[in-house]
Structure formats: structure tokens, C-alpha cells
Amino acid sequence: MLSIQVLGNPRDILEIIFGSAQRDLPGYFSVQRAAASYAWYSRLSTHELSAMRASYKRLPWAHKRIGYDLGYTKKLRRLEESISTNALVTEAIVSLAREEFPEEVPQIGLLRPDLSGDLSRVREALKHFVRDWSEEGRDERLTIFGPILEVLRVVEPVAREQMRVLVPGSGLGRLAWEVSQLGYRTTANELSFFMNLAFRFLLSDKHTQRPLQHTLQPYTSWFSHQRSADALFRSVSFPDVVPRLGVSLVLAEQDFLSLRPPRDEASGCEGYDFVVTLFFIDTSLNVIETLEHIHRLLRPGGKWINLGPLLWTGGGQAAVELSLDEVLKVAEMVGFTISGEKDEDAPPREKRRTIECEYTADRLAMMRWLYQAEFWVGTKVQ
Amino acid sequence: MLSIQVLGNPRDILEIIFGSAQRDLPGYFSVQRAAASYAWYSRLSTHELSAMRASYKRLPWAHKRIGYDLGYTKKLRRLEESISTNALVTEAIVSLAREEFPEEVPQIGLLRPDLSGDLSRVREALKHFVRDWSEEGRDERLTIFGPILEVLRVVEPVAREQMRVLVPGSGLGRLAWEVSQLGYRTTANELSFFMNLAFRFLLSDKHTQRPLQHTLQPYTSWFSHQRSADALFRSVSFPDVVPRLGVSLVLAEQDFLSLRPPRDEASGCEGYDFVVTLFFIDTSLNVIETLEHIHRLLRPGGKWINLGPLLWTGGGQAAVELSLDEVLKVAEMVGFTISGEKDEDAPPREKRRTIECEYTADRLAMMRWLYQAEFWVGTKVQ
Numbered sequence: 001m002l003s004i005q006v007l008g009n010p011r012d013i014l015e016i017i018f019g020s021a022q023r024d025l026p027g028y029f030s031v032q033r034a035a036a037s038y039a040w041y042s043r044l045s046t047h048e049l050s051a052m053r054a055s056y057k058r059l060p061w062a063h064k065r066i067g068y069d070l071g072y073t074k075k076l077r078r079l080e081e082s083i084s085t086n087a088l089v090t091e092a093i094v095s096l097a098r099e100e101f102p103e104e105v106p107q108i109g110l111l112r113p114d115l116s117g118d119l120s121r122v123r124e125a126l127k128h129f130v131r132d133w134s135e136e137g138r139d140e141r142l143t144i145f146g147p148i149l150e151v152l153r154v155v156e157p158v159a160r161e162q163m164r165v166l167v168p169g170s171g172l173g174r175l176a177w178e179v180s181q182l183g184y185r186t187t188a189n190e191l192s193f194f195m196n197l198a199f200r201f202l203l204s205d206k207h208t209q210r211p212l213q214h215t216l217q218p219y220t221s222w223f224s225h226q227r228s229a230d231a232l233f234r235s236v237s238f239p240d241v242v243p244r245l246g247v248s249l250v251l252a253e254q255d256f257l258s259l260r261p262p263r264d265e266a267s268g269c270e271g272y273d274f275v276v277t278l279f280f281i282d283t284s285l286n287v288i289e290t291l292e293h294i295h296r297l298l299r300p301g302g303k304w305i306n307l308g309p310l311l312w313t314g315g316g317q318a319a320v321e322l323s324l325d326e327v328l329k330v331a332e333m334v335g336f337t338i339s340g341e342k343d344e345d346a347p348p349r350e351k352r353r354t355i356e357c358e359y360t361a362d363r364l365a366m367m368r369w370l371y372q373a374e375f376w377v378g379t380k381v382q
Numbered sequence: 383m384l385s386i387q388v389l390g391n392p393r394d395i396l397e398i399i400f401g402s403a404q405r406d407l408p409g410y411f412s413v414q415r416a417a418a419s420y421a422w423y424s425r426l427s428t429h430e431l432s433a434m435r436a437s438y439k440r441l442p443w444a445h446k447r448i449g450y451d452l453g454y455t456k457k458l459r460r461l462e463e464s465i466s467t468n469a470l471v472t473e474a475i476v477s478l479a480r481e482e483f484p485e486e487v488p489q490i491g492l493l494r495p496d497l498s499g500d501l502s503r504v505r506e507a508l509k510h511f512v513r514d515w516s517e518e519g520r521d522e523r524l525t526i527f528g529p530i531l532e533v534l535r536v537v538e539p540v541a542r543e544q545m546r547v548l549v550p551g552s553g554l555g556r557l558a559w560e561v562s563q564l565g566y567r568t569t570a571n572e573l574s575f576f577m578n579l580a581f582r583f584l585l586s587d588k589h590t591q592r593p594l595q596h597t598l599q600p601y602t603s604w605f606s607h608q609r610s611a612d613a614l615f616r617s618v619s620f621p622d623v624v625p626r627l628g629v630s631l632v633l634a635e636q637d638f639l640s641l642r643p644p645r646d647e648a649s650g651c652e653g654y655d656f657v658v659t660l661f662f663i664d665t666s667l668n669v670i671e672t673l674e675h676i677h678r679l680l681r682p683g684g685k686w687i688n689l690g691p692l693l694w695t696g697g698g699q700a701a702v703e704l705s706l707d708e709v710l711k712v713a714e715m716v717g718f719t720i721s722g723e724k725d726e727d728a729p730p731r732e733k734r735r736t737i738e739c740e741y742t743a744d745r746l747a748m749m750r751w752l753y754q755a756e757f758w759v760g761t762k763v764q
Contacts (some may be wrong), residue, residue, distance in 0.1 A: 051698025063670045070708050223703035224693045288445045313607045317431025321605035326452050359421045366691045368752040
């Protein structure tokens with residue numbers, strides 16, 4: 001059932017990312033690489049643990065004695081257990097990948113020699129379970145989803161049913177799901193199968209049947225900035241609600257730039273009514289192209305809602321690394337009017353402002369990455 | 383004159399870091415590596431700029447047109463200019479290294495083939511000029527130096543002249559200088575010559591004669607999280623005051639663990655009256671050893687003032703990666719009483735508390751790394 005609702009063929013994505021010349025090597029965010037990385041989770045994590053144990057063992061006897069009295073050896077055992085706990089989820093995701101992508105992911109011999117696992121991207125996805133689908137992530141969601149949903153709530157509920165919303169870079173899909181719960185015809189769009197496999201794990205009748213079915217210890221991989229071992233090893237259950245695809249929520253697993261404006265057969269109108277970009281535009285390698293494409297995908301008069309910082313991919317990978325005022329100027333050049341910039345009478349909820357927020361944060365840690373993210377609403381000039 | 387006041391021989395440090403077996407390769411924080419990195423600053427930065435220019439040139443014509451209208455090509459030229467501006471400082475530091483370490487740093491042919499420049503450590507040092515010695519860094523200094531200096535201000539000024547304070551990991555020396563200005567006999571201790579060469583540049587009569595003599599554009603190396611090009615390219619002048627070594631401030635350029643307790647010839651007493659660790663203890667590869675050594679260096683009844691987070695060197699490099707409660711337990715085990723933990727009547731200024739603070743931050747950026755650093759005062763049990 002699921003495959004009908006999922007748009008796009010993951011095999012096409014390889015060419016989008018690497019071009020056909022490199023077709024032999026699966027794309028960085030492909031099913032193959034993501035599945036291999038989930039499959040490697042346990043082994044790579046245990047390898048890290050071994051390095052920590054070896055380092056501890058090199059301590060002089062008197063310091064090992066102090067370590068023992070502190071419970072540090074027990075702490076390393078708890079880390080070992082937490083890897084097993086988390087592996088219940090990562091291995092289930094590998095099973096799902098085998099079931100839903102039998103051509104891409106073989107039943108055995110999963111790992112091609114040229115596919116090394118990317119542990120950091122697996123851990124990032126696990127943290128998104130917490131941010132998107134747990135009680136622990138609730139405050140973070142309220143802060144960043146709130147201003148966006150407030151704009152979407154203004155439309156009359158009966159009108160929403162005919163309106164289309166696109167959420168590119170949808171990750172584990174909570175924001176898109178929230179939008180769909182408001183009654184909009186919502187398309188979640190995500191390129192990375194690190195995210196898509198994890199989201200499918202939640203969407204799957206086979207793997208996720210009830211709230212709080214799964215458990216992670218999402219913070220154990222980094223001992224830094226922790227106040228106590230209990231904080232470090234705390235468990236988080238998810239999902240708080242069980243998401244399902246349907247007429248109001250579809251998933252397009254493809255590059256954002258390959259999307260085309262939807263066409264309403266009844267009215268003949270083309271384009272989304274809203275495009276919502278949350279922590280998305282700065283992931284572009286060419287943000288000018290991204291803003292043009294957002295504009296192209298909207299119907300005339302359609303709105304672009306954005307919230308996020310400007311963390312460009314450095315080292316000359318991003319074609320341009322713009323400041324905020326430059327991004328807003330590009331938005332104007334490609335045909336957007338930003339609410340409240342020139343029109344004084346824009347509603348307050350649409351006015352450009354700074355939202356201080358976090359991103360998949362550990363709220364108990366001794367360190368916070370605090371974004372001064374910028375919120376704005378742009379209207380496609382008719 | 384300077385060399386008399388500087389303790390320790392940098393050549394000994396090589397063995398401390400790498401052991402005598404690797405004597406051929408200069409230590410990571412050695413004069414040689416630091417000088418080579420300062421010498422490479424301009425070339426490595428220009429290399430990054432070239433990658434950004436090449437990436438921009440690959441844009442389709444229409445996007446280059448937008449980029450030109452935005453002033454992006456001008457922005458890349460401003461980056462080029464800022465590299466020249468910053469290189470006035472880095473090249474002066476190389477000159478100083480040649481003058482003060484003629485044996486370690488040859489006049490020509492500076493770069494040994496096995497010494498690649500570490501651009502990130504050079505940039506870190508440049509940011510410390512801003513944090514420690516500019517008006518721009520004032521608020522950050524107030525937040526983190528304030529609680530420490532408050533404890534030191536309680537001692538009667540006349541008594542301070544006989545008291546010794548050690549500041550390990552002193553970086554560019556502002557905190558140690560502030561302590562010395564209170565009248566304490568202060569030892570700044572720093573292992574890394576990325577820091578020590580930069581501090582010597584300020585201390586040198588030849589290189590720094592007057593306040594605000596030097597200028598940096600410290601934020602230009604990272605285009606992310608900027609609101610405007612003007613914010614990105616803003617200049618910072620330093621130093622706000624000109625530091626000098628003297629009887630009340632000496633610099634020990636050596637590994638902290640190689641320091642020995644000072645001996646007062648008149649009284650026969652041994653040990654420092656205060657050890658102040660700011661963003662320091664978590665840099666240890668063995669924090670148990672570090673806490674023991676702080677204890678060893680203090681006189682009985684002496685005080686350890688700490689402020690910082692717990693960002694351990696990961697990947698099994700640190701022998702133990704402790705949580706806050708574990709660090710406090712080690713402190714107790716090695717012989718400290720932490721103020722306010724068991725004694726209710728500790729003065730409020732000494733009580734353990736969380737200080738929200740930043741570290742060499744760009745205060746105008748769209749991103750903040752906010753530490754929930756912990757402050758405490760430990761007394762060496764008599």
C-alpha cells in the first residue's frame with residue numbers, strides 16, 4: 001500500500017545527485033548507503049566503545065581505582081547496553097529497507113565494499129525521532145513549527161481541503177504531518193534515505209503499530225556536556241502519535257529541484273498554495289536556483305513560508321554563501337514580496353522576525369546551539 | 383628582556399607532548415608548527431577563496447548575473463582584501479617567532495615538508511585577540527571573568543602582593559593579566575605556541591607599542607550565519623590595553639603537568655594560593671591527573687576556582703569522559719571541598735552555579751554556541 005502513496009523512484013535519485021557518469025556508485029543519500037549505514041550502526045558504535053575502553057585501560061592503576069569508584073567501568077557497560085537498545089531500531093530499519101527496496105538492498109551481503117557506513121547521519125536521524133516524534137522534542141517543535149502553523153491556520157478549514165502545501169527537506173515528516181492534520185493536501189519531500197527509511201519505519205503498519213512502541217537512548221554517543229550519567233542514559237519513547245500517509249499526506253522521495261508544479265484537474269490551476277521551508281534553504285548548493293524553484297512551484301499569489309538560519313556548505317561547495325540581506329534580495333529578484341518589508345499593513349503573524357531556536361537539541365546538556373533563525377513569508381507576485 | 387620573564391624552554395615541550403622517540407617531528411603545539419601555520423595563513427586562506435571563486439564561476443550565466451547584481455563578486459574581492467589585512471598580523475607574528483626563537487624558526491625556508499599549516503588554530507588565536515583584547519569581546523569577558531575576579535577581590539589588596547595565582551590554559555593571557563592587575567603574583571601557563579606566539583606579539587615592545595595598534599577582520603573566513611556583508615567584514619582593533627610581563631605577571635610556556643609548586647624563600651611555604659581554570663579542565667586527556675595536579679600545586683588551604691563546560695576530546699583520546707557529578711566526585715576524592723556543597727554557609731560568590739556564556743563568539747551572527755558552564759570554588763583540605 002505504501003509504495004502507491006510514495007512518489008518518485010529512488011533509483012532515479014542516483015543520477016540527480018551524482019550524474020549518470022557515476023551511476024556505479026550509489027548516491028550519497030541513496031537507499032543503499034543509508035541501509036548500509038543503519039546496518040553498520042552497531043558495529044561502528046561498538047568500535048568507538050572499544051577505543052574508549054582501551055584508553056581507560058591505559059590509565060595507571062591508581063586512576064583506574066578512582067574510575068572504578070566513580071562507576072566509570074559501569075558507565076562503559078551502560079554504553080554497551082545502549083548500543084543494543086538503539087540497534088533494535090536501526091536493525092528494524094534495515095529489515096524495512098530489505099522489504100520495501102528488495103532490488104536495492106539485498107537480503108544478505110548488504111554491504112558493498114565501497115559503501116562505508118556513515119554513523120553520524122544515522123545518529124542524526126535517530127535524534128530526529130526525538131525532535132519530531134517524542135514528548136522530549138515538544139518544546140523545540142512548538143518554537144519552530146508554531147510560527148509556520150499560525151500562518152496556515154488563518155485559512156478557513158473548508159478551503160484548506162483544496163489547497164496544496166509542499167514541505168521540502170521534510171526529514172522525519174512531523175511538520176508535514178502537522179500541516180496535513182490542518183486539512184491541507186500536503187507533500188513531504190525528502191531526498192535523503194537516511195531520513196526516508198526512518199520515516200517509512202514510522203509509517204509502516206508492520207513496524208509501528210502504536211504510540212510509544214519504540215525506545216532510544218539518543219544521547220549516549222557523546223559523553224561531553226552531561227550533568228549526570230542518568231541524563232546521559234535517559235530513554236526516549238516514540239512516536240507520540242503514529243503517522244500514516246493518505247490523501248492528505250504524500251511523500252516525494254526525490255531531489256527538490258526535480259519536483260514539478262502540481263496541476264488541479266478540475267480547475268486547471270497549477271502550483272502549490274504554500275511552500276514551507278524549515279531549516280532548508282541553506283542546504284542548497286545553489287540557493288538562487290532553490291529560490292527560483294520555490295517560486296516556480298507556487299501558484300500565482302501562493303506563499304512561501306521560511307524559517308531557518310544560514311549555514312552554508314563551506315569549502316567552495318555552495319556556489320554562493322549569502323548573508324541574510326542578500327538572500328532577501330534574491331527572493332525579491334526572483335519574484336517574491338516579503339511580508340512587512342514594504343507593505344506596513346502585513347498581518348503581524350507574517351512579519352519577518354528572528355526566532356531563537358534549537359535543532360535536535362539535548363535539553364539537559366551543558367551546551368546549546370542556539371540559532372537566531374529568521375522567519376518570513378513571501379508572496380509570489382501575480 | 384622578555385626572555386628572562388618567560389619560564390620554560392620550548393624545546394623541552396616537544397618531549398612532553400610526543401615523548402623523546404618522536405623528537406624528529408615537532409610537537410603539535412610547538413613553536414615550529416605554530417610559526418609555520420601563521421606563515422601559511424595567507425596562502426591557505428587564498429586557496430579557500432579560490433575554491434569559492436571557482437564554484438561561483440560554474441554558475442549558469444543568469445545566476446552569475448544575479449550574483450553580480452547582489453554584489454557577490456565584490457564580496458569575494460572584500461574577502462581577498464581581508465586576508466591581506468589579517469596577514470599583516472599573522473606575518474608580524476612570524477617575524478616575532480623568527481626573532482625570539484632563532485634556533486627553532488629559520489630566517490628562510492621556514493616550512494619543513496612535514497609541517498602543514500593548521501589554519502583553524504591560527505583563526506582560533508586571531509579570535510582570541512578579539513575575545514581577550516578588544517572592546518568587541520568585553521561582554522563575553524565580563525560574563526566569564528567576572529565570577530572568578532569576584533572571588534579574588536575579597537582578599538585585602540595588601541595581602542595579594544604576597545599571594546600567587548596560577549592560570550593554566552591562559553591562551554592570550556587576558557584573565558591572567560586581570561588577576562595580575564589586582565596585585566597578585568600571577569603565572570600564566572600555556573602549552574600551545576599558537577597562543578604563546580600571539581600573546582608574545584602583544585607583549586613585545588617591538589610589535590605592540592600602543593592601544594588599538596592592530597586591526598583584524600576576524601569573521602570573514604565564514605560566510606554562514608551573517609545578517610549583512612557589513613557585519614561579516616567589520617574590523618576589530620586591538621589591544622584595548624597593552625599588556626606587559628613583569629614581577630606580577632610571568633608566562634610559563636610549558637605543559638601544565640610539568641609545573642612544580644612555587645616555593646616562597648622567606649616563609650618556606652610551598653604552593654599557589656589560587657589556581658584558576660577557565661575552559662581548561664576538559665582539555666585534559668586524563669582529567670583525574672589534572673585535578674590531582676591542581677591539588678598538588680596549591681598550598682594547604684589554597685583555592686581552586688573553575689569555570690567551564692565539559693567538552694572532552696572524543697574518539698577514545700581522553701582516558702575518561704566524565705559527567706559533571708563525576709568530576710565533582712573526583713575533586714572530592716583528590717582532596718577538595720567544594721564551596722556550598724556540604725557547608726551551607728559558604729559565601730554566595732563561591733557557591734557552585736551555572737553560568738550561561740559564550741566562547742570567542744561573533745555577537746552579531748545568526749548562531750550562538752551557548753555553554754551552560756559550571757562555576758565552583760574548591761578548597762584544598764588542610
